[in-house]
Amino acid sequence: MTMTQAPDRRHARREEIQKLASGSERRRKIYSGVGLSICGMFLVVALIPLISVLAYTVQRGVQAWSADFFSHLPTPAGIPGGGIWNAMVGSLIIDGIAAVVAVPFGIAAGLFLAESEGRVAGVIRFAADVLSGVPSIIIGIFAYIALVRSLGHFSAIAGSFAIGVLMVPIIIRASETAIRGVPHTLAEAGLSLGARRSTVARRVILPTALPGLITGVLLAVARGVGETAPLLFTAIGSQYFATNPNQPMAALPLVVFQDGIQAYPDLQQIAWGTALFLITVVLVLSVGSRLIAARLGRVRL
């Protein structure tokens, strides 16, 4: 009895399920369409400011670009041929010193966070999070009190300090993520050969995490290059060519800020050109970090 009925009822059940499924499929398509259009709308909303900022900066900035612009020192308002050579070198020095200090510190901290689960690690992680949320102007004031007031003069090194403090939490976070991505079995393999944990970290974990570490460092440098507020309190800017980190120094974002608020069109022109150059540098760093990560990642793993 049940033997003969069962197939029929199964058949009926199957038809009902199929009907429900096709009904839900139609609903799903509508939801999907609505969802996609909302996403597309927000994408446009997000892209409008980005593209308009980029387009306007390009439009205004390109006019300023010339051989003189990249190779000359600034000139007083009204005298043509001024450039940002000193600011380019200044940014390189300020951010270079900041990175040289922040990178080892940040990677070491990231390694520690990735490798230990103790309370200390929790405190450090929290501190790094808080630090990354502190407005950069506050860090500028801190650097001003710590290194400018105490030394009695503005200096590039104080700017490096402020920028370095901004870079550290970014590098810590990126390094921790990159190092956690290294398969645990590789560390175990190293240890099983009689290596100490420090040796495994140095010879196995860090080299394997290298693409991620490079990405993190480049992103941190990209962030540091564009920071203006901390430099206002520290490196302050300069009209001259300076390489002594103990003295005031010009920097790209300072040129944008200081020349941009001048009444003279030629100085504003310099500010636009510098802004475009800054955007280009940041873009190159960001895209470059992605490319390096992708390339190294493919070859290595």
Next chain:
Amino acid sequence: MTEAMTDPRMEKQLGMETEKALTPRPPGNSVMRLRNVAVAFGGRTAVHDVTLDFPEHQVTALIGPSGSGKTTLLRTLNRMHDLTRSAQVTGQVMLGDVDVYGGSISPTLLRSQVGMVFQRPNPFPTMSIYDNVVAGLRFNGARRKGLLDEAAESALKSAVLWDSVKDRLKAHASMLSGGEQQRLCIARSLAVEPRVLLMDEPTSSLDPQATKRIEELVTELKTRVSVIIVTHNMQQAVRVSDYCAFLLMGDDRAGQLIEAAPTTKLFEHPDDERTLDYISGRFG
């Protein structure tokens, strides 16, 4: 000296003759001896009270179903549990006449004497084939090229990999097939010249052909090292091992040693009914 210490009569004098009835002594000398070894994670026992001798220059298989604590037990032998904060190992683990957990030997020095091969091949992805093989030597401070070259060739030959890689030692280890990578990992362990090689299901991620080659290799390795291999595959245990220990998860969900015997005896005339049930496929 070590041989004398592992002599049964000496052991008796030292008062180490616990549970002899349960675990028949393996023939010959023992390279590692466990006395009432238990492992707990966060206070929860994972393996309890294992007393077991591992014969020197033979292959010992640890068999049993999932959850019976085979791998957990294996990892006590080279102190891999040291990395897990919640892990606690009690009892005595002897390597020759050295108490492994006694403080007279550092975990790193121990691991250079007790190597390990893992479930999945794990060559260092940033290193070449050559650099992988000599990695352990370099980690331990070896720099002399003559020593490294000699160790690499010897280890690769023992791992039956030399002929296929000798012309591309600088190539990336990731260029090798899975089976070759696992043999590279075996070579990497052998290069440090360990006394014992622990193998944790070394063929579980390999195809049958590669598995067969690893199994052949394991039996050949005996002259060079004592092998302790974890396997869930009973046929593999029969094929490769001389001595065999059967573990089972008890009612408390912790692993325990049911019996250990020469492999032929364990599979033909097991003492314990549970062993018979397992090897005849009635469970597990």
